[in-house]
Amino acid sequence: MSRAIGWMLAVGVCALAASCLSCGSPVHDQQVAEMGPEPPGEHPGPLHRAGQPCLVCHGWLGPSHTEFAVAGTVYKAINDKTGVDGAIVIFTTPDQNSIAVQTNAVGNFYVVKDRWPLSFPYQVQVQYPKLPNNMKMASPISRDGACNDCHADPAGPARFGHIYLVADVADFPQ
Amino acid sequence: MRTKSRTPVTLLFTVALGALTGAGACSAPPASNGYVELSEQLKAPFENGDVAPAIGMKCGTLDCHGNIARNMRIYSQYGLRMALNDTPGGMPITPFEVDADYRSVSGLEPEIMDQVIADGGANPERLTLIRKARGTEHHKGGAVVQVGDPMDTCLTTWLTGSPNKDACDQAAQPPAWQ
Numbered sequence: 257m258s259r260a261i262g263w264m265l266a267v268g269v270c271a272l273a274a275s276c277l278s279c280g281s282p283v284h285d286q287q288v289a290e291m292g293p294e295p296p297g298e299h300p301g302p303l304h305r306a307g308q309p310c311l312v313c314h315g316w317l318g319p320s321h322t323e324f325a326v327a328g329t330v331y332k333a334i335n336d337k338t339g340v341d342g343a344i345v346i347f348t349t350p351d352q353n354s355i356a357v358q359t360n361a362v363g364n365f366y367v368v369k370d371r372w373p374l375s376f377p378y379q380v381q382v383q384y385p386k387l388p389n390n391m392k393m394a395s396p397i398s399r400d401g402a403c404n405d406c407h408a409d410p411a412g413p414a415r416f417g418h419i420y421l422v423a424d425v426a427d428f429p430q
Numbered sequence: 431m432r433t434k435s436r437t438p439v440t441l442l443f444t445v446a447l448g449a450l451t452g453a454g455a456c457s458a459p460p461a462s463n464g465y466v467e468l469s470e471q472l473k474a475p476f477e478n479g480d481v482a483p484a485i486g487m488k489c490g491t492l493d494c495h496g497n498i499a500r501n502m503r504i505y506s507q508y509g510l511r512m513a514l515n516d517t518p519g520g521m522p523i524t525p526f527e528v529d530a531d532y533r534s535v536s537g538l539e540p541e542i543m544d545q546v547i548a549d550g551g552a553n554p555e556r557l558t559l560i561r562k563a564r565g566t567e568h569h570k571g572g573a574v575v576q577v578g579d580p581m582d583t584c585l586t587t588w589l590t591g592s593p594n595k596d597a598c599d600q601a602a603q604p605p606a607w608q
Contacts, residue, residue, distance in 0.1 A: 377571070379604075395492075414511070416518050
């Protein structure tokens with residue numbers, strides 16, 4: 257009899273543990289699911305999923321084990337979504353602390369959370385060596401380092417559209 | 431005979447008491463009529479466009495109160511837009527957006543706000559709006575103003591009925607940290 261009770265207790269504890277482990281966020285799970293599979297020819301890494309909201313998977317809820325503090329993608333122009341390699345994204349806080357990160361071959365940039373020294377809020381500008389002026393963001397960032405969340409296409413009442421360096425690609429330096 | 435006549439009297443008394451109790455329960459709200467009519471001196475500066483752009487710049491970024499999923503929704507030129515054909519950074523804030531912002535901000539604690547206005551703006555930290563902005567109460571966005579800075583001055587003078595326009599204009603500008 258006591259053995260049966262012991263088994264029942266063990267099963268109960270296991271069930272409880274399993275239910276606690278599955279206590280994720282259904283909203284987040286849905287966001288991850290909506291991202292879909294990797295685009296054809298891409299593999300997880302610095303060059304994947306350009307333009308997508310990086311922190312959906314690289315946030316504290318995972319599923320990626322690499323958590324980002326900030327991340328996004330820089331493109332050439334409003335009318336050309338070619339990623340810009342070698343742009344410098346500069347984050348600055350009101351007390352003049354700043355950090356700069358360079359975009360890679362597809363325009364992606366990111367900083368892992370463990371190496372992020374700043375606290376909100378901060379302002380952002382993007383520098384490209386061949387352009388005379390930096391592209392400055394008008395409003396500060398207050399709590400979300402997922403740049404592509406707000407900088408998603410198509411532009412609308414709650415979205416700026418993608419990050420770009422010049423309005424017309426014809427003005428982009430060769 | 432007497433015993434028979436008591437029953438209807440008791441019944442009538444009970445029904446009357448019940449009706450009275452029911453009527454009391456359904457009576458009109460207290461003297462305030464259930465709502466607070468805020469002073470026009472609070473709304474006018476909003477309608478004039480003195481305060482809303484500053485609140486939009488400091489509070490209404492798309493990742494904060496310019497997000498439709500968040501409370502105290504704020505519309506602004508560089509944040510959330512009301513018109514479906516408008517975009518952040520597009521046309522200046524519209525009267526409809528200003529009105530919506532006023533409702534968002536004044537609807538948080540209208541009773542306390544009414545008291546603050548009645549007291550000439552004294553002790554504005556009675557309002558959660560001020561405590562959150564100053565960071566003296568937990569705020570996910572941290573302290574977005576410092577006591578006496580342009581945004582704090584804009585808000586606290588607005589609560590006196592005479593917002594400091596220079597401070598509000600200054601707070602409405604994109605930050606010049608870089």
